[in-house]
Amino acid sequence: MRSITGTIHWGIIGCGDVCEVKSGPAFNKVSHSRLAAVMRRDLSKAEDYAKRHQVSKFYSDADALINDAEVNAIYIATPPSSHEAYTQAALKAGKPVYVEKPVTLDAASCERMIGYAREYNNKVSVAHYRRGLPLFRKVKELIHEGAIGQARLVTLRTLQPPASKIVTQTRDNWRIKPEISGGGLFHDLSPHQLDILYWIFGKPREVYGRSLNQSKQYEAPDFTMVEAVYDQHVAMNGVWAFNVSEKATEDLCEIIGDKGKLQFSFFRQSTITLVTDAGTESLEMEYPVNIQHPMIEAVTKFFRGEGPNPCSLEEALEVMKMMDQASKR
Template sequence: MDKLNWGIIGCGDVTEVKSGPAFNKVPNSSLVAVMRRDAAKAKDYAQRHGVPKWYDNAEQLIKDPEINAIYIATPPLQHEAYTLLALAAGKPVYVEKPMTLNAEAAARMKAAADKYNVKLSVAHYRRAQPMFLKVKQLLADHAIGDIRFVSLQMLQPPASNLIAASAVNWRLDPAVSGGGLFHDLAPHQLDLMIYFFGKVKQATGIAVNQACLYPADDLVTGQLLFENGVVFNGTWCFTVAPDNSRDVCEITGANGSISFPVFGSKVILRRDGQTEEFIFDLLPHVQQPMIEKVTNYFLGRGENPCSAADAIASMQVMDRFTGK
């Protein structure tokens, strides 16, 4: 196999700009088919994006002999079933985050990939973005000395503009999303922590529904102890006043600190009484660097940028924080 012909299952809002167009922009990759259960919307997406084929049935897309790689971008409830179908058909899968509803389901997906010997990657795409690669490099360079602890705050009002738009807000239905807005945003943040600091030794947390605006928890707090001794404290609250919105992660070391927003474009390094800022351009398609890495992996030209085992680690943390 020297080129990937992708099929997308679930061509909703996340695929409009963040991911979909990127499949035609990376080398050795093209988007040849999309699927959505609403046939009219699938056809409309295909026509607007110049995609040759569209389906309203996932199994038909998976069986299409022209398609040799599958991107699953449905709500998490469908991730496991579609991943298992694609893997059984021998087609590598790139699946959206969160990987699925919980760690048990994620483990079944990994087991299927192992059973069929078919490649599986998870869309924790911040791992491939220049901004977070810079943070990882600063840590590798020991820029702030030995790391002591990490503090993260994700505070948003109920009408946050960070939450992806959709006709029906399935993100607030735990049966579909796995939890709520925490399950939509925290996978990015927790995966980065694991990417930066390695294996988790201990995880504890609290999850509550304070405002009762919807069935899911709206406040989650969590604490991690990594095997290397780094301690993490995180707070996610989705019912604060707009003026109290906050998106900040601060890594404190023996000789300084590194701070950045997970949904922003600036890294601030403080050490020796000096402050240095690193500003990054916003990417037109935020998943493009990751899709390029996944494409190379599927073609046997690189390592897996985010394996099932990597994603299971963050799913386990989310389950511990929310008491699952």
């Protein structure tokens, strides 16, 4: 599988909200990395982004960006419905791909993307970027060093009102259009959570799920339940509801073991609470200004042949399978 020699000159397809702070600026903060071009269907918005972020080239056509001779790696930050097609086009052009989560619409699409990467003998990384954050790296460390003994149960509660503050709001609200997002708000948030559990506990042995449209405010489901069993009989119970009262808002994960438990938030706070017989300890973590910075650094090293893939399509496929099971596809 080929590696890039020298500086990676990134091209972004879809320089929207995610690219403003979370990811875009980080490409110029990583060694051997430079943001060379951006694309958005609205050329004036692409130009505006380019001027504000000191990017020399901007396009309204994805193929033009992909075929720019200066650009040698592609970051796909569009909604999921176009991830597969853009990944195939970029790989065919000989350029490695960093693709946003959810990786695509469903597991079958992800399997085709794996096929493209093999066909064109090139690299793809998935933006499950919470793997690179200190909070989740510490959680994994505590679990593996036995801070709470043998893990027994993971409970995950993501309860949000319809106008959730942890979901990026856009005018077209594509996240609740299944043909674009793959489902509803569960498809927007759960990839982060399910991936971290996969990263810590491995591939689940069993997965059960159910989605409902309780409030009928839009076409997509607004309530999802997932149960899973990992190795060593670690059980997981997760609930995602996007139709509750503001006063019922919750973003909490508990990992309970035979000698204690861990509590943390996926989206709103950066504190880990460790409870054992020795007492309760709060571990304060920090998020980087550009939350994808650590992941982009790792992806850059991978594309240059200097490190492992921080999140492969094969790993993202396991998360996609869990999401499909919850959606009964």
